[in-house]
Amino acid sequence: MANQNNSTGTPRVKQGMAEMLKGGVIMDVINAEQARIAEDAGAVAVMALERVPADIRKDGGVARMSDPDMIDEIIATVSIPVMAKARIGHITEAQVLQSLGVDYIDESEVLTPADEAYHIDKRLFTVPFVCGATNLGEALRRISEGAAMIRSKGEAGTGNVVEAVRHMRTIRGDIARLKGLDKEELYTAAKNLQAPYELVAQVAELGRLPVVLFTAGGIATPADAALMMQLGADGVFVGSGIFKSGDPVQRAKAIVEATTNFDDPKVIARVSRGLGEAMVGINIEILPASERFAGRGW
Protein backbone atom coordinates (compact mmCIF):
# COMPACT_ATOMS: atom_id res chain seq x y z
CA MET A 1 0.00 0.00 0.00
CA ALA A 2 2.91 2.34 -0.68
CA ASN A 3 1.32 5.74 -0.73
CA GLN A 4 3.70 8.71 -1.03
CA ASN A 5 3.33 10.00 2.47
CA ASN A 6 3.05 6.62 4.22
CA SER A 7 5.59 5.50 6.78
CA THR A 8 5.77 1.87 7.89
CA GLY A 9 7.73 0.53 10.86
CA THR A 10 7.74 3.81 12.81
CA PRO A 11 8.06 3.62 16.61
CA ARG A 12 4.41 4.69 16.88
CA VAL A 13 3.25 1.93 14.54
CA LYS A 14 5.38 -0.69 16.33
CA GLN A 15 4.53 0.38 19.87
CA GLY A 16 0.91 1.03 18.91
CA MET A 17 0.53 -2.58 17.83
CA ALA A 18 1.45 -3.64 21.39
CA GLU A 19 -1.07 -1.15 22.83
CA MET A 20 -3.78 -3.08 20.95
CA LEU A 21 -2.81 -6.29 22.75
CA LYS A 22 -3.27 -4.84 26.25
CA GLY A 23 -5.56 -6.68 28.63
CA GLY A 24 -5.11 -9.78 26.51
CA VAL A 25 -3.48 -13.20 26.59
CA ILE A 26 -0.83 -14.35 24.09
CA MET A 27 -0.57 -18.12 23.90
CA ASP A 28 2.32 -20.39 22.86
CA VAL A 29 1.23 -22.83 20.15
CA ILE A 30 3.17 -25.48 18.25
CA ASN A 31 0.75 -26.24 15.40
CA ALA A 32 -2.34 -25.02 13.59
CA GLU A 33 -4.73 -27.01 15.76
CA GLN A 34 -3.44 -25.38 18.95
CA ALA A 35 -3.53 -21.99 17.23
CA ARG A 36 -7.21 -22.50 16.46
CA ILE A 37 -7.93 -23.47 20.08
CA ALA A 38 -6.12 -20.32 21.23
CA GLU A 39 -8.11 -18.10 18.86
CA ASP A 40 -11.38 -19.79 19.83
CA ALA A 41 -10.57 -19.10 23.49
CA GLY A 42 -10.11 -15.37 22.84
CA ALA A 43 -6.31 -15.07 22.67
CA VAL A 44 -5.19 -11.66 21.31
CA ALA A 45 -2.24 -13.31 19.52
CA VAL A 46 -0.41 -16.60 19.28
CA MET A 47 3.31 -17.29 19.63
CA ALA A 48 4.38 -19.92 17.10
CA LEU A 49 7.23 -22.13 18.32
CA GLU A 50 8.45 -25.67 17.76
CA ARG A 51 8.41 -26.81 21.37
CA VAL A 52 6.83 -25.16 24.40
CA PRO A 53 9.39 -24.14 27.05
CA ALA A 54 8.54 -27.15 29.27
CA ASP A 55 9.59 -29.47 26.44
CA ILE A 56 12.68 -27.42 25.63
CA ARG A 57 13.62 -27.93 29.26
CA LYS A 58 12.86 -31.66 29.13
CA ASP A 59 14.47 -32.45 25.77
CA GLY A 60 17.52 -30.24 26.11
CA GLY A 61 19.61 -29.53 23.01
CA VAL A 62 19.72 -26.28 21.05
CA ALA A 63 16.37 -24.50 20.72
CA ARG A 64 16.01 -22.48 17.50
CA MET A 65 13.54 -20.51 15.37
CA SER A 66 10.58 -22.59 14.16
CA ASP A 67 10.17 -24.26 10.78
CA PRO A 68 8.84 -21.68 8.24
CA ASP A 69 6.25 -24.23 7.03
CA MET A 70 4.80 -24.43 10.50
CA ILE A 71 4.69 -20.64 10.82
CA ASP A 72 3.01 -20.32 7.39
CA GLU A 73 0.40 -22.86 8.40
CA ILE A 74 -0.41 -21.01 11.62
CA ILE A 75 -0.58 -17.66 9.78
CA ALA A 76 -3.00 -19.26 7.32
CA THR A 77 -5.15 -20.73 10.11
CA VAL A 78 -5.86 -17.79 12.42
CA SER A 79 -6.95 -14.18 11.87
CA ILE A 80 -5.31 -12.86 15.06
CA PRO A 81 -1.66 -11.68 15.09
CA VAL A 82 1.05 -14.33 14.91
CA MET A 83 4.32 -13.86 16.79
CA ALA A 84 7.43 -16.03 16.60
CA LYS A 85 10.68 -16.36 18.51
CA ALA A 86 14.21 -15.68 17.29
CA ARG A 87 17.35 -16.51 19.26
CA ILE A 88 19.01 -13.62 21.11
CA GLY A 89 21.36 -11.93 18.64
CA HIS A 90 20.32 -14.09 15.68
CA ILE A 91 19.86 -11.36 13.08
CA THR A 92 19.16 -13.80 10.26
CA GLU A 93 16.42 -15.71 12.08
CA ALA A 94 14.76 -12.35 12.66
CA GLN A 95 15.09 -11.42 8.98
CA VAL A 96 13.53 -14.74 7.99
CA LEU A 97 10.63 -14.28 10.41
CA GLN A 98 10.01 -10.76 9.08
CA SER A 99 9.96 -12.11 5.51
CA LEU A 100 7.36 -14.71 6.54
CA GLY A 101 5.06 -11.88 7.66
CA VAL A 102 4.94 -12.57 11.39
CA ASP A 103 3.38 -9.65 13.26
CA TYR A 104 5.86 -9.51 16.16
CA ILE A 105 9.24 -11.12 16.87
CA ASP A 106 10.17 -12.25 20.37
CA GLU A 107 13.96 -12.09 20.77
CA SER A 108 13.75 -14.72 23.43
CA GLU A 109 15.93 -16.20 26.14
CA VAL A 110 13.79 -19.35 25.95
CA LEU A 111 15.70 -20.25 22.77
CA THR A 112 19.45 -20.91 22.96
CA PRO A 113 21.26 -17.55 22.55
CA ALA A 114 23.13 -17.13 19.27
CA ASP A 115 25.26 -14.20 20.41
CA GLU A 116 26.67 -13.83 23.90
CA ALA A 117 27.55 -10.17 23.58
CA TYR A 118 25.01 -8.39 21.38
CA HIS A 119 21.26 -8.31 21.03
CA ILE A 120 19.67 -7.66 17.63
CA ASP A 121 19.57 -4.02 16.45
CA LYS A 122 15.78 -4.00 16.31
CA ARG A 123 15.52 -0.51 14.82
CA LEU A 124 16.66 -1.89 11.48
CA PHE A 125 13.47 -3.94 11.13
CA THR A 126 9.96 -3.02 10.00
CA VAL A 127 8.42 -5.75 12.16
CA PRO A 128 8.24 -4.87 15.88
CA PHE A 129 10.08 -6.81 18.63
CA VAL A 130 9.23 -7.85 22.16
CA CYS A 131 12.07 -8.68 24.56
CA GLY A 132 12.29 -10.10 28.07
CA ALA A 133 13.63 -8.23 31.09
CA THR A 134 14.23 -8.99 34.75
CA ASN A 135 14.68 -5.39 35.88
CA LEU A 136 14.27 -1.80 34.67
CA GLY A 137 17.83 -1.37 33.37
CA GLU A 138 17.52 -4.45 31.19
CA ALA A 139 14.10 -3.32 29.91
CA LEU A 140 15.49 0.12 28.96
CA ARG A 141 18.53 -1.37 27.21
CA ARG A 142 16.17 -3.45 25.07
CA ILE A 143 13.99 -0.40 24.35
CA SER A 144 17.04 1.62 23.32
CA GLU A 145 17.88 -1.19 20.85
CA GLY A 146 14.37 -0.75 19.43
CA ALA A 147 12.17 -3.20 21.35
CA ALA A 148 8.56 -1.94 21.05
CA MET A 149 7.22 -4.08 23.88
CA ILE A 150 8.71 -5.65 27.03
CA ARG A 151 7.73 -8.75 28.94
CA SER A 152 9.01 -9.62 32.39
CA LYS A 153 10.94 -12.87 31.92
CA GLY A 154 9.83 -15.12 34.74
CA GLU A 155 11.15 -18.65 34.39
CA ALA A 156 9.55 -20.21 31.32
CA GLY A 157 8.44 -23.83 31.30
CA THR A 158 8.26 -24.20 35.06
CA GLY A 159 4.57 -23.53 35.75
CA ASN A 160 5.88 -21.63 38.76
CA VAL A 161 4.87 -17.97 38.93
CA VAL A 162 7.44 -16.94 41.56
CA GLU A 163 10.03 -15.60 39.11
CA ALA A 164 7.41 -13.71 37.09
CA VAL A 165 6.35 -12.04 40.33
CA ARG A 166 9.94 -11.26 41.27
CA HIS A 167 10.70 -9.66 37.89
CA MET A 168 7.46 -7.67 37.72
CA ARG A 169 7.93 -6.38 41.27
CA THR A 170 11.55 -5.51 40.49
CA ILE A 171 10.64 -3.54 37.35
CA ARG A 172 7.76 -1.74 39.06
CA GLY A 173 9.89 -1.08 42.15
CA ASP A 174 12.73 0.32 40.04
CA ILE A 175 10.23 2.65 38.34
CA ALA A 176 8.70 3.77 41.63
CA ARG A 177 12.15 4.69 42.95
CA LEU A 178 12.77 7.01 39.96
CA LYS A 179 9.73 9.09 40.75
CA GLY A 180 10.60 12.03 42.92
CA LEU A 181 14.28 12.07 41.91
CA ASP A 182 15.49 15.44 40.69
CA LYS A 183 17.42 15.93 37.48
CA GLU A 184 20.91 15.55 38.97
CA GLU A 185 19.87 12.33 40.66
CA LEU A 186 18.40 10.95 37.41
CA TYR A 187 21.82 11.13 35.72
CA THR A 188 23.27 8.91 38.43
CA ALA A 189 20.21 6.65 38.29
CA ALA A 190 20.81 6.22 34.56
CA LYS A 191 24.42 5.32 35.24
CA ASN A 192 23.41 2.77 37.86
CA LEU A 193 20.68 1.30 35.65
CA GLN A 194 23.15 1.17 32.72
CA ALA A 195 20.46 2.70 30.56
CA PRO A 196 20.25 5.87 28.41
CA TYR A 197 19.46 9.02 30.39
CA GLU A 198 16.63 10.07 28.02
CA LEU A 199 14.74 6.83 28.62
CA VAL A 200 15.31 7.00 32.38
CA ALA A 201 13.98 10.56 32.47
CA GLN A 202 10.97 9.51 30.38
CA VAL A 203 10.15 6.65 32.77
CA ALA A 204 10.47 8.98 35.77
CA GLU A 205 7.99 11.36 34.17
CA LEU A 206 5.49 8.74 32.97
CA GLY A 207 5.68 6.51 36.03
CA ARG A 208 5.74 3.52 33.70
CA LEU A 209 7.74 2.11 30.81
CA PRO A 210 7.39 4.07 27.55
CA VAL A 211 6.19 0.81 25.93
CA VAL A 212 3.69 -1.89 26.89
CA LEU A 213 4.81 -4.25 29.67
CA PHE A 214 3.50 -7.82 29.57
CA THR A 215 4.39 -10.67 31.90
CA ALA A 216 5.61 -14.17 31.09
CA GLY A 217 7.28 -17.25 32.44
CA GLY A 218 5.45 -19.64 34.76
CA ILE A 219 1.81 -18.53 34.49
CA ALA A 220 -0.28 -21.72 34.81
CA THR A 221 -3.67 -20.80 36.29
CA PRO A 222 -6.35 -18.09 35.92
CA ALA A 223 -5.35 -16.83 39.38
CA ASP A 224 -1.68 -16.57 38.28
CA ALA A 225 -2.72 -14.43 35.30
CA ALA A 226 -4.93 -12.20 37.48
CA LEU A 227 -2.16 -11.85 40.07
CA MET A 228 0.27 -10.60 37.42
CA MET A 229 -2.33 -8.08 36.17
CA GLN A 230 -2.81 -6.85 39.76
CA LEU A 231 0.95 -6.40 40.02
CA GLY A 232 0.80 -4.04 37.04
CA ALA A 233 1.23 -6.17 33.91
CA ASP A 234 -0.53 -4.85 30.79
CA GLY A 235 -1.21 -8.42 29.62
CA VAL A 236 -0.04 -12.01 29.84
CA PHE A 237 2.01 -14.50 27.84
CA VAL A 238 1.13 -18.11 28.64
CA GLY A 239 3.50 -20.77 27.37
CA SER A 240 3.44 -24.33 28.61
CA GLY A 241 0.65 -23.56 31.11
CA ILE A 242 -2.17 -24.18 28.66
CA PHE A 243 -1.21 -27.04 26.37
CA LYS A 244 0.62 -28.94 29.14
CA SER A 245 -2.54 -28.99 31.26
CA GLY A 246 -5.37 -31.52 31.42
CA ASP A 247 -8.00 -29.45 29.57
CA PRO A 248 -6.37 -26.81 27.32
CA VAL A 249 -9.67 -25.57 25.80
CA GLN A 250 -11.27 -24.70 29.14
CA ARG A 251 -8.03 -23.45 30.70
CA ALA A 252 -7.31 -21.14 27.77
CA LYS A 253 -10.79 -19.59 28.03
CA ALA A 254 -10.51 -19.30 31.80
CA ILE A 255 -7.16 -17.48 31.64
CA VAL A 256 -8.56 -15.02 29.06
CA GLU A 257 -11.53 -14.21 31.28
CA ALA A 258 -9.39 -13.96 34.42
CA THR A 259 -7.03 -11.51 32.69
CA THR A 260 -9.90 -9.14 31.81
CA ASN A 261 -11.54 -9.44 35.22
CA PHE A 262 -8.32 -9.59 37.23
CA ASP A 263 -9.71 -7.56 40.13
CA ASP A 264 -12.94 -9.53 40.51
CA PRO A 265 -12.34 -12.63 42.70
CA LYS A 266 -15.87 -13.91 41.97
CA VAL A 267 -15.06 -14.20 38.27
CA ILE A 268 -11.66 -15.81 39.01
CA ALA A 269 -13.40 -18.34 41.28
CA ARG A 270 -16.02 -19.15 38.65
CA VAL A 271 -13.55 -19.69 35.83
CA SER A 272 -11.18 -21.68 38.05
CA ARG A 273 -13.74 -24.46 38.60
CA GLY A 274 -13.46 -27.80 36.83
CA LEU A 275 -10.31 -27.08 34.86
CA GLY A 276 -8.71 -30.46 35.59
CA GLU A 277 -5.00 -30.87 36.14
CA ALA A 278 -2.73 -27.83 35.92
CA MET A 279 0.73 -28.46 34.54
CA VAL A 280 2.86 -30.15 37.17
CA GLY A 281 5.42 -27.41 37.65
CA ILE A 282 8.99 -27.18 38.93
CA ASN A 283 10.33 -25.55 42.06
CA ILE A 284 12.88 -22.96 40.97
CA GLU A 285 15.34 -23.61 43.82
CA ILE A 286 16.04 -27.12 42.52
CA LEU A 287 16.82 -25.77 39.02
CA PRO A 288 20.59 -25.50 38.50
CA ALA A 289 21.76 -22.09 37.26
CA SER A 290 22.63 -23.57 33.85
CA GLU A 291 18.98 -24.53 33.34
CA ARG A 292 17.55 -21.12 34.18
CA PHE A 293 16.51 -19.15 31.09
CA ALA A 294 16.07 -15.78 32.81
CA GLY A 295 19.81 -15.25 33.17
CA ARG A 296 20.27 -15.25 29.39
CA GLY A 297 20.53 -11.79 27.87
CA TRP A 298 22.00 -8.78 29.68
Add this chain to the structure above:
Amino acid sequence: MLRVGVLALQGDVREHVNSLTSLNVAVQKVRNPEELKTVNALVIPGGESTTISMLAKRVGLLDPLRKFVKDGFAVYGSCAGMIMLAEEILDGRSDQETIGGIDITVRRNAFGRQVDSFETDLALKDFKNNFKAVFIRAPWVERVGSQVEVLATYKTENNQEHPVMVRQGALLATSFHPELTNDNRIHEYFVQMAKSVSRVNS
Protein backbone atom coordinates in the same frame (compact mmCIF):
# COMPACT_ATOMS: atom_id res chain seq x y z
CA MET B 1 -24.42 15.67 32.08
CA LEU B 2 -22.24 13.80 29.61
CA ARG B 3 -20.46 10.74 30.97
CA VAL B 4 -18.47 8.81 28.37
CA GLY B 5 -17.80 5.12 28.88
CA VAL B 6 -14.79 3.32 27.39
CA LEU B 7 -15.41 -0.37 26.75
CA ALA B 8 -12.60 -1.93 28.82
CA LEU B 9 -12.66 -5.63 27.96
CA GLN B 10 -9.36 -5.54 26.03
CA GLY B 11 -7.32 -3.12 23.94
CA ASP B 12 -5.93 0.43 24.13
CA VAL B 13 -8.40 1.60 26.75
CA ARG B 14 -5.90 3.85 28.54
CA GLU B 15 -5.19 5.93 25.41
CA HIS B 16 -8.90 6.66 24.83
CA VAL B 17 -9.39 7.49 28.52
CA ASN B 18 -6.46 9.93 28.31
CA SER B 19 -7.76 11.56 25.11
CA LEU B 20 -11.22 12.07 26.65
CA THR B 21 -9.90 13.19 30.03
CA SER B 22 -7.80 15.89 28.37
CA LEU B 23 -11.08 17.27 26.95
CA ASN B 24 -12.43 17.58 30.50
CA VAL B 25 -15.08 14.94 29.98
CA ALA B 26 -16.19 12.57 32.75
CA VAL B 27 -14.97 9.08 31.80
CA GLN B 28 -15.94 5.67 33.11
CA LYS B 29 -14.54 2.25 32.16
CA VAL B 30 -17.24 -0.21 31.15
CA ARG B 31 -16.73 -3.94 31.66
CA ASN B 32 -20.25 -5.19 32.46
CA PRO B 33 -23.93 -4.30 31.92
CA GLU B 34 -24.17 -2.43 35.26
CA GLU B 35 -21.34 -0.07 34.32
CA LEU B 36 -22.91 0.52 30.90
CA LYS B 37 -26.00 1.88 32.68
CA THR B 38 -23.94 4.67 34.25
CA VAL B 39 -22.83 6.26 30.96
CA ASN B 40 -24.59 8.11 28.13
CA ALA B 41 -21.96 7.77 25.40
CA LEU B 42 -19.41 5.07 24.67
CA VAL B 43 -16.02 4.56 23.01
CA ILE B 44 -15.00 1.13 21.75
CA PRO B 45 -11.20 1.01 21.68
CA GLY B 46 -8.73 -0.60 19.35
CA GLY B 47 -7.75 -4.13 20.21
CA GLU B 48 -8.41 -7.60 18.88
CA SER B 49 -11.98 -7.62 17.59
CA THR B 50 -12.40 -11.41 17.98
CA THR B 51 -11.35 -11.17 21.64
CA ILE B 52 -13.52 -8.13 22.40
CA SER B 53 -16.53 -9.77 20.74
CA MET B 54 -16.08 -13.04 22.65
CA LEU B 55 -15.57 -11.34 26.00
CA ALA B 56 -18.59 -9.09 25.44
CA LYS B 57 -20.67 -12.17 24.80
CA ARG B 58 -19.36 -14.03 27.86
CA VAL B 59 -20.07 -11.16 30.27
CA GLY B 60 -23.53 -10.63 28.77
CA LEU B 61 -22.72 -7.23 27.27
CA LEU B 62 -23.56 -7.82 23.59
CA ASP B 63 -27.31 -7.36 23.86
CA PRO B 64 -27.09 -4.40 26.28
CA LEU B 65 -24.61 -2.80 23.84
CA ARG B 66 -27.01 -3.37 20.93
CA LYS B 67 -29.78 -1.76 22.95
CA PHE B 68 -27.48 1.17 23.84
CA VAL B 69 -26.93 1.77 20.11
CA LYS B 70 -30.62 1.34 19.29
CA ASP B 71 -31.60 3.79 22.05
CA GLY B 72 -29.64 6.45 20.19
CA PHE B 73 -26.67 7.02 22.50
CA ALA B 74 -23.50 8.22 20.79
CA VAL B 75 -20.86 5.55 20.19
CA TYR B 76 -17.40 5.88 18.63
CA GLY B 77 -15.24 2.92 17.62
CA SER B 78 -11.61 2.93 16.41
CA CYS B 79 -10.22 -0.03 14.43
CA ALA B 80 -11.59 -3.05 16.36
CA GLY B 81 -14.32 -0.64 17.50
CA MET B 82 -15.21 0.03 13.85
CA ILE B 83 -15.54 -3.72 13.30
CA MET B 84 -17.80 -4.00 16.35
CA LEU B 85 -20.09 -1.26 15.00
CA ALA B 86 -20.31 -2.71 11.48
CA GLU B 87 -23.43 -4.53 10.34
CA GLU B 88 -21.33 -6.94 8.30
CA ILE B 89 -17.69 -8.14 8.38
CA LEU B 90 -15.46 -9.89 5.86
CA ASP B 91 -12.46 -12.05 6.80
CA GLY B 92 -13.76 -12.38 10.33
CA ARG B 93 -14.31 -15.59 12.23
CA SER B 94 -17.43 -17.34 11.01
CA ASP B 95 -19.00 -17.02 14.47
CA GLN B 96 -17.82 -13.46 15.11
CA GLU B 97 -20.67 -11.31 16.40
CA THR B 98 -20.79 -7.54 16.23
CA ILE B 99 -22.91 -4.91 17.92
CA GLY B 100 -23.83 -3.39 14.57
CA GLY B 101 -25.57 -0.07 14.04
CA ILE B 102 -23.57 1.37 11.14
CA ASP B 103 -24.76 0.05 7.77
CA ILE B 104 -21.33 -0.84 6.39
CA THR B 105 -19.38 -3.92 5.35
CA VAL B 106 -15.90 -3.90 6.83
CA ARG B 107 -12.92 -6.05 5.82
CA ARG B 108 -10.67 -7.06 8.73
CA ASN B 109 -6.87 -6.67 8.36
CA ALA B 110 -7.58 -5.18 4.93
CA PHE B 111 -4.23 -3.39 4.64
CA GLY B 112 -2.23 -6.55 5.37
CA ARG B 113 -0.13 -7.76 8.26
CA GLN B 114 1.79 -5.73 10.86
CA VAL B 115 4.74 -5.06 8.48
CA ASP B 116 2.18 -3.20 6.30
CA SER B 117 0.90 -1.06 9.20
CA PHE B 118 1.65 2.63 8.67
CA GLU B 119 0.98 6.23 9.54
CA THR B 120 -0.03 8.85 7.01
CA ASP B 121 -1.44 12.36 6.66
CA LEU B 122 -5.13 12.02 5.95
CA ALA B 123 -7.63 14.65 4.85
CA LEU B 124 -10.88 14.53 6.84
CA LYS B 125 -14.12 16.06 5.63
CA ASP B 126 -15.07 19.19 7.62
CA PHE B 127 -11.65 19.25 9.35
CA LYS B 128 -9.38 22.14 8.45
CA ASN B 129 -5.99 20.40 8.60
CA ASN B 130 -4.85 16.87 7.80
CA PHE B 131 -4.85 14.25 10.52
CA LYS B 132 -1.90 11.98 11.39
CA ALA B 133 -3.72 8.68 10.93
CA VAL B 134 -2.15 5.53 12.41
CA PHE B 135 -3.33 2.31 10.75
CA ILE B 136 -2.45 -0.90 12.60
CA ARG B 137 -3.58 -4.18 10.99
CA ALA B 138 -6.51 -1.97 10.16
CA PRO B 139 -9.88 -2.69 8.56
CA TRP B 140 -11.42 -0.69 5.74
CA VAL B 141 -14.97 -0.23 4.53
CA GLU B 142 -16.08 -2.02 1.35
CA ARG B 143 -19.77 -1.12 1.28
CA VAL B 144 -21.64 1.87 2.69
CA GLY B 145 -25.39 2.06 3.17
CA SER B 146 -27.38 5.09 2.03
CA GLN B 147 -27.62 6.51 5.58
CA VAL B 148 -23.87 6.48 6.08
CA GLU B 149 -21.77 9.63 5.69
CA VAL B 150 -18.17 9.06 4.58
CA LEU B 151 -15.79 11.45 6.41
CA ALA B 152 -12.48 10.16 5.05
CA THR B 153 -11.23 7.76 2.42
CA TYR B 154 -7.90 6.13 1.69
CA LYS B 155 -6.64 5.56 -1.83
CA THR B 156 -4.58 2.41 -2.29
CA GLU B 157 -1.70 1.86 -4.74
CA ASN B 158 -4.02 0.51 -7.40
CA ASN B 159 -6.28 3.53 -7.04
CA GLN B 160 -9.04 1.86 -5.11
CA GLU B 161 -10.67 4.24 -2.68
CA HIS B 162 -11.97 2.90 0.62
CA PRO B 163 -13.79 4.77 3.38
CA VAL B 164 -11.78 4.80 6.62
CA MET B 165 -13.96 7.19 8.67
CA VAL B 166 -17.74 7.01 8.64
CA ARG B 167 -20.71 8.34 10.57
CA GLN B 168 -24.31 7.24 10.77
CA GLY B 169 -26.45 9.35 13.11
CA ALA B 170 -24.91 9.16 16.58
CA LEU B 171 -22.42 6.46 15.56
CA LEU B 172 -18.85 7.25 14.46
CA ALA B 173 -16.08 4.88 13.36
CA THR B 174 -12.47 5.15 12.17
CA SER B 175 -10.12 2.48 10.75
CA PHE B 176 -7.22 4.35 12.36
CA HIS B 177 -6.24 5.27 15.91
CA PRO B 178 -6.48 8.98 16.84
CA GLU B 179 -5.94 7.90 20.46
CA LEU B 180 -2.31 7.05 19.62
CA THR B 181 -1.62 10.71 18.74
CA ASN B 182 -1.81 13.95 20.70
CA ASP B 183 -4.32 15.29 18.20
CA ASN B 184 -7.68 15.31 20.00
CA ARG B 185 -9.85 16.67 17.19
CA ILE B 186 -11.70 13.44 16.46
CA HIS B 187 -12.44 12.84 20.15
CA GLU B 188 -13.60 16.45 20.36
CA TYR B 189 -15.84 15.93 17.32
CA PHE B 190 -17.29 12.83 19.01
CA VAL B 191 -17.88 14.64 22.29
CA GLN B 192 -19.78 17.37 20.38
CA MET B 193 -21.84 14.66 18.66
CA ALA B 194 -22.58 13.05 22.02
CA LYS B 195 -23.60 16.39 23.55
CA SER B 196 -25.97 17.12 20.68
CA VAL B 197 -27.80 13.81 21.14
CA SER B 198 -27.32 14.12 24.90
CA ARG B 199 -29.75 11.74 26.53
CA VAL B 200 -30.18 10.40 30.00
CA ASN B 201 -29.43 6.71 30.46
CA SER B 202 -32.15 5.24 32.65
